[in-house]
Amino acid sequence: MKRMLRVVWGGGLALLMLAGTLFAISRLHWPTRAQQQALADMTAPVPMPAGRNAFADVWLLRYDLADGERARIAAGDVERFNRRGAPGFAADGRIIEDAPAFVSLAEGRYPQEKLEDPGRLLCNIIDDDCLGKVRAAPARVDAILAAHAGLLQRTRDALERNDYLRTPFRLSYDTPFAIAGLSDGARLMRTAAARAYARGEHVPALAETCRATVAWRRWMRHPDLLLDLMMGDAALRGWLALQGQMLASLPADVALPAECASLREPPPLAGSSLCKVARREFEFTRSLFELAGDGMVIQPGKPDWLVSLGYRPEATLAMVAEARAWHCGATVRRQVLADQPVTPRPPSSAWRLECAANAFGCMVADMEYPGMSGYQHRLQDQRARLNLIATLLWLREQPVDGLGLSRRVAMRPVELRQGRDIQVVDGRLRIPVFDQRDGPYWELPVHKALQ
DSSP, X not given: OHHHHHHHHHHHHHHHHHXXXXXXXXXXXXXXXXXXXXXXXXXXOOOOOSSOBOHHHHHTTTSOOOHHHHHHHHHHHHHHHHHXXXXXXXXXXXXXXXXXXXXXXXXXXXXXXXOOOTTOOSOOTTOTTHHHHHHHSHHXXXXXXXXXXXXXXXXXXXXXXXXXXXXXXXXXTTOOOGGGGGHXXXXXXXXXXXXXXXXXXXXXXXXXXHHHHHHHHHHTTSOOSHHHHHHHXXXXXXXXXXXXXXXXXXXXXXXXXXXXXXXXXOOOGGGGXXXXXXHHHHHXXXXXXXXXXXXXXXXXXXXXXXXXXXXXXXXXXXXXXXXXXXXXXXXXXXXXXXXXXXXXXXXXXXTOGGGTTOHXXXXXXXXXXXXXXXXXXXXXXXXXXXXXXXXXXXXXXXXXXXXXXXXHHHTSOGGGSSSSOOXXXXXXXXXXXXXXXXXXXXXXXXXXXXX
């Protein structure tokens, strides 16, 4: 019996020594140099794009302000938000001293215009049949557009006179998203263009869709955060669908307005990278780690010493950075340039040695898989849709010469043949999409005279 006890105690001691050794190695050798480099890359400031920032116009879109007053109030709002302290976390994981939502200095001092559309008569940002919607209740749609002419014009100005949107608010869990204020104005813009076309103002309406598409396309060269990317992608998709509807019924011999000229050139494949957005989004992640540096948000209510045994904030942040940096790496670049669906970074084993001293951290980092590949697919599809509208515009300017639509599509210039193939199906141009939440294809109709 004593011998058996000695064997058991010896085995237990050996296991304890092995666990201690693995724990020590895990703490000493992680984060790795690659993870530290990824953390440095992800925390490097993203340069400001060239041109004019739409922040003040969008943040205060609901207020009818002169340019100077708008800039002054926006600057004051940024200064107030960036110097106010962010609440921390309680032991049960809840935010301490939950502050009320941040509001602008303009709140209560200037009239605020809010969209009134109780019947949901206006086109949503991605309605595929915007023309049909405005034709169903033209008088009521006209009344809403007239009542919100100011918000409509301010939205047009914000989009068309600016080059990008970058929030100067510090990024944290309570950061207000300026772009969310564009949703009502975006609905008004699409509805107004569709209503003009339905009234017979075909060329001016098409010109408006092209101006809006050019503006959103310009903004999407430098999307700031994931919300900006999602809203910009939805807006572009909606405007392109509306253009397709208009072009399908516009006589083929009608000259296209000058506003559509730049849409004949598709954006480069390299422009569909998520890298800059991934780096900006990492600022959100880092702010949460700074707030919950003791790990209480990982295992709320647990004693500090117990959490510290299985959670290392700095090593965890480095692991998350390494996962985010995947979107800036060579593998993703090759897939983007080849217009192949970007594959997520392969998941790591839960039993890897670095988790011995950071089990909770590995659980958090593993949430990054498959990461943001779905958003990357949206960017790639966005480029393909712009290439499809460019092809449609090119087709309208080419002689039919007795050639079938499929043959003429195959003869398009080399710059329009980069990326995925364009199919001709029942008189429509179709492309396969990587983001298949709404189906495997996206397509545009072609005017009967061009089929």
